[in-house]
Amino acid sequence: MGRAERKRPATLRTIAQSAGVDISTVSRVLNGSPEDAARAASRETADAIREWAARLDYRPNPHAKSLRTQRSNLVGVLVPRLSDVVLATIYEGIEDAAAGHGLATFVMNSHDRPAEQRARTELALSRRVDGLILGDAHHDGEFTGELAERRVPFVLVSRHAGEHPSVTCDDYLGGRLVAEHFLELGHRRAGVIAGEPFASTGIDRTAGFADRYRAEGLEVATVHSGFDTAGGHRAAERLLTETGPTAIFAVNDFAAIGALGAVRDAGLRPGIDVAVAGFNDTPLAAELPVPLTSVRSPMHEMGRRALELLITVLNGQSPESERLAPELFVRASTAR
Amino acid sequence: MGRAERKRPATLRTIAQSAGVDISTVSRVLNGSPEDAARAASRETADAIREWAARLDYRPNPHAKSLRTQRSNLVGVLVPRLSDVVLATIYEGIEDAAAGHGLATFVMNSHDRPAEQRARTELALSRRVDGLILGDAHHDGEFTGELAERRVPFVLVSRHAGEHPSVTCDDYLGGRLVAEHFLELGHRRAGVIAGEPFASTGIDRTAGFADRYRAEGLEVATVHSGFDTAGGHRAAERLLTETGPTAIFAVNDFAAIGALGAVRDAGLRPGIDVAVAGFNDTPLAAELPVPLTSVRSPMHEMGRRALELLITVLNGQSPESERLAPELFVRASTAR
DNA sequence: CTGAAAGCGCTTACAG
DNA sequence: CTGAAAGCGCTTACAG
Known part of the structure; x- marks a missing residue:
């Protein structure tokens, strides 16, 4: 009846023991940059480590990594409503781009209500996002102004406000x-x-x-x-x-x-x-x-570009906003 | 020019030092159950701790917590396409219910393609989700069968497959x-x-x-x-x-x-x-x-119920599937 | 090329 | 009621 216990995932320690090397060597080979990896172990040692990792189905624990590096690789996204296909499509673009950068995203509805914008943002911050993408900015710039003052890294998408970096349609x-x-x-x-x-x-x-x-x-x-x-x-x-x-x-x-x-x-x-x-x-x-x-x-593209823009912000730069070109499609509703 | 450094968030240690008590006491007062909290410190100590926490704007670090407890409080959601308003609305229901339970969710598109279903699921698992909600189950039950065999906790929503717990419309x-x-x-x-x-x-x-x-x-x-x-x-x-x-x-x-x-x-x-x-x-x-x-x-409600169902699965139970009642709305397209 | 150690911020038995 | 300690799984200076 009751579910069997899921076995504990492999860790660096497991692999280190199996391969007979130190845990730090395993870390460098598996999770370090290619240069780190090359410098950390001989070809053979590295191959052996990778072999063990594959056999034990090793996957780095993101919580341990985040705790240690103080970076969550998490991006929070705020939209008025996800059930609005425009925002959903923009989010799909964000998601696509994020996956390509090894970032994870999560999305929340604010219903365009300032109180919810604030609450959701605090929630995202308490989850230690590296940055935010706001699809629900209000033109008065009140809330975005506060965020900027607090030095929270963020970009806007779909709508612009104040001088904050944004990706919009023209x-x-x-x-x-x-x-x-x-x-x-x-x-x-x-x-x-x-x-x-x-x-x-x-x-x-x-x-x-x-x-x-x-x-x-x-x-x-x-x-x-x-x-x-x-x-x-x-x-x-x-x-x-x-x-x-x-x-x-x-x-x-x-x-x-x-x-x-x-x-x-x-x-x-x-x-x-x-x-x-x-x-x-x-x-x-x-x-x-x-x-x-x-x-x-270009909804999907706006999402993609917004994620890229956020990355430059996270790198400490102050990027230019982008305005993407619209295109008119004429159909029967304006036939005459 | 460049953004100022964001100051490091408060930790249990910060508060413990300020309040002059041990970090474990702070933990019990701030993050433990009410009983734990009551038993961990006198009224005054507890109040002092809470005061400091508020003043320092303390928020528990979820990565540290997840690492320690081996529970992420994270739920992964798979849908064919988020830009389909039906699935987006179901997801909104999931999100709502999750927030009420202190759970975080993230959603991914599978485009109804088995290869993507697998890839996205592995991604979710590598992010150490506690469980999954699948809105893209295929009736053949192939993939869901594999998941069940691997003892991955999951429920289905919108579609059913095999005997896996699901919340659907009738x-x-x-x-x-x-x-x-x-x-x-x-x-x-x-x-x-x-x-x-x-x-x-x-x-x-x-x-x-x-x-x-x-x-x-x-x-x-x-x-x-x-x-x-x-x-x-x-x-x-x-x-x-x-x-x-x-x-x-x-x-x-x-x-x-x-x-x-x-x-x-x-x-x-x-x-x-x-x-x-x-x-x-x-x-x-x-x-x-x-x-x-x-x-x-009842799209929103289906999402809510699916999250509740997942929670019972996470508690080790094998819940009954639910079928919610549909309702016909007659309009001009069937006027005659 | 490789290892030993410290520490990220928590929780939780154990002890008193 | 309160504290001291161990440990979750990583990364990264430091040392050799």
Whole structure:
């Protein structure tokens, strides 16, 4: 019945005894740099050690290593919600890059609530992460400012705040691309579903869009909303009844899907009577019944780059922030 | 320029020196059970110790603790893809429950590929997890069988395999609920988009659906597909041209969304000419332009329960598997 | 090339 | 009630 005891994993000591050498030699051969290893033992001794390690299925104990080296090789990641596919994909990029560097990551939800951001960060710190990647920075920069003051190594991803190192999409440019597309189609009365006011993504996308319209002497109507379908639906309803735009830019695909529904509910045809564009080009966008025009942001790549950026921070440097290029994909929702 | 040195965190030793007591007393007061703490020091000593701990912002070093106790309080979670909102939501449930038990979790993608399942599992084991939660079990039970043989503590979530402890939705019942709904609407020619053949979710949902039709003397057409929109689109196309069903059950909301598109592309009206139902009731379902009928599975709760189940396994027990109840939400996509 | 020793920060029998 | 000691599994100066 009850589970049998799992046998204790091999340690440096086990191997040292088997191979008849000192534990420190084993450490250098198995876990040291190649130069260390070469200098630590003769070819034969080293081979014998490696042979034993393989036979005993040795794996270095990370807790012992961390305790000794004062480095956990752990990175904590904060996101608003992991069930948001945008953040999940960014996290996948972080994870990929981390694995390539021998780093482990763990991710936590903050729900964009300052109290949870703080609590989760303290949790990560108490787990002795080497650094943090924040995907939930608020534009006011309050919390990130505190962290910087405490000398906690961190970088931002997806959103920027203050002067802290970040990897983002060039959201301003992305918004402008949509505006240009709309203007080419002849839409002179446009609305923006601008997302949450504390996220630089929504702020920049909206600004890029509105500035381009303003350059034509046109003002755009703006409504804030949650980054989700229901929020987009409500925002589009307001836009439709209050200002009657012929084109709507939602700064997020999910909000755009909600807008699509609101357009239809108003008895209008998306893509024909009212153009709708989103942002991020999530996998769903192209597959919707009315395929959605969207600005693709390199989510996976942003995650990868953020991890690389954190590594430079951990090396004591102060790296430049990066802004990755967006790309517009035109589909039936802005067909006319 | 360069970041200032972060000051070393307080340790038991720091506190012991400040409070003028032995380090072991501090340990018992701060990290021991309440009884230990009570027995270890007088009220005043204990209070003094706690005061110092607070003042010095003491946080136990988890690596030292894990090294000493041979318990990491770490749980590894494997999922096919975190960017699948179903698995992301389940993981959120796991995370929530884990936090409540003082456990930390980390999650990895296996992409449903056996080689990656193995590699990620070894990685988790080398990080000395206390146990694993697998959200990517394959129905053949090959890999899970190996793990059980090695006495690795684990539970399954979302999918079941073999006799291993699992927390799933009652997928068979979920499939039957859809069949009953379709039959009530008078659909006698139905098709199923059955998902991947290695996932118990798709298998059970399909079986529950088909068995109910069979009880009426009716056979259903079945096509396998990926659990994504593109796969659902292709599968629906095949179904539509080959057998011309009046109702399609996709075992996954994303596949259902693809089916919605295929129906429309075929010049048919979803919900009027062809009924379409999905599974999981992801947040999008209710918000689609044509709201999607779907079977809600308690994703978050499944995650929570899986973590609880793992804890009983870690306590050496052999718990019963759990099947949570699904619930059908009828919407416009099966309006007639 | 190889070893002996100290120490990272904890917990926990053992002793009083 | 409190302390002294051993040890978890590593790494890394130091010495030869």
